[in-house]
Amino acid sequence: MNIFDDPKRITVVTGHFGSGKTEFALNYALFLAESGKEVMMIDFDIVNPYYRTKDAEKYLNSRGIEVIAPEFANSNIETPTLPPEILRAFADKSKYIVFDVGGDEDGATPLGVYYEYFKREDYNMFFVLNERRMLTRDVEGAYEIYSEILRVSRLRFTGIVNNTHLMGFTDRDVVAAGERLAEEFSEKVGLPVVCTCVSRAALEKIGGIDNSKSKIFPISLFVGPGFENKAN
């Protein structure tokens, strides 16, 4: 499966919270926009209070990407609600849609609401995996979360996104360990590893990766507190 040359109109990004779903989803949406598609991103996260797709809205808009987010996202209250505009994702077939879903089964639960819509169209649903997250360090841990998401979303997975990283500490060994787990997990669930994400900063530090079995997807980072000296 080549998600870059042959993307599906609808992409659903799920996984364990903190695995980097949002960073992958943002980068994938930007990739689609750069390859000439009209793209709509849906901040489908009703779990995470901050550090979400909505944070990058201005930048996404500047790249021609429309963002639909919960009405109160990034406000001072938290309401687990999703806006009715989401239905446009299914109605307006001219657009490519990326759903950035909240973490774990709690975040994936509202997908079930749209079951009747998803049923009518082919889509990709990815499980984002980070080998350095405490609860998904092995196949067993990852499978527990994968199964829960599968159960509540009532959708089917089509691929695994390996997003193993350790922020500034990402090195060759971290990436390699992630690839090993992604492959093992791929065998367990019978789905392909559609890509391995590596941040541009880490790629520069490592000096490129040429022995990867899956496609390397270089990503830029958009969400987080950003404490580093901005004058540099």
Next chain:
Amino acid sequence: MAKVLMKGNEALAEAAMRCGCRFFFGYPITPQTELAAYMAKMMQKNGGTFLQAESEVAAINMVYGAAGAGARVMTSSSSPGISLKQEGISYIAGADLPCLIVNIVRGGPGLGGIQPAQSDYFQATKGGGHGDYHLLVFAPSSVQELADMTSRAFDKADEYRMPAMIMGDGMLGQMMEPVEFKDFVDPASLPEKPWATTGTGMKRKKNIINSLYLTPEELEYLCVEREKRYDKIRATEALCEEIDTEDADIIIAAYGTIARVAMSAVQEARAKGIKAGLIRPITLWPFPTEAFAKRAETAKCFLSVEMSMGQMVEDVRLSVNGKKPVYFYGRTGGMVPEQDAIVAEIEKCLKNS
């Protein structure tokens, strides 16, 4: 163990279980909920008890009970929830019991908002509940420090028989960073608590956990004795980090995540030729008074940067003791001070001094 990537909230929960905490009583509230959720998932696997109480008031009183029985126990919440716990905290302090209370601070007063804040400094360091008491208050600024501070907070609480608090803001709870954990400690290997209500076994006199005293003489005596312990803590347990303070004309005081923004501002100021430095209190009670008093001799002025309307600045002023001007810059309500604004403030303070 190898480094893993965790949210601050998760890292605190993992660190607590690793240093022998087997009891968690709490109630979910944003932006702290991942801590309770992680406990719910993992505490039972580690042989402990997680209980979602019917309210914050119930949770803190469960902590009171478990602490009295000698358990390593904790609760966590965010600002409005911590306000609800104050009565219980005062009772725990009055009964001289160790426990850990975590406050992942959000905007206030009232229901406030879910965005990060530091406006619970007064509550944490100046009482909060009623009576003559203090909490040990730790203010980590990274996920790693949050994890390391957790075992220290439990150990110091045990050592001094008093509640400890870890205070982080919503950013620290929500952000992800690489973190390395220490190995699991067997709770049975922790120092004994001969005062705990563990059953006499018909071998010793009854231990009594209480905060009610029938005569004022007795209550006064206990408060005075407790104050002696507090004095020892003031003299020996204050922690802070000093960066570029030796030759600094202006010293920024900032704690927690804001110290990291302030650090970037100090670097930018230095690049502009301004001699700026940073004192980052790591314990908020006891406050690192000495570090500030020492620099009051050499610096021209001080600037406290906080996510509040000005709370820690009072302790900076007490420490500087009128020797140099102490200025304040803060954002509140969930807004975060930005590097540019802090640099501008540094320039303004130096002009005024």
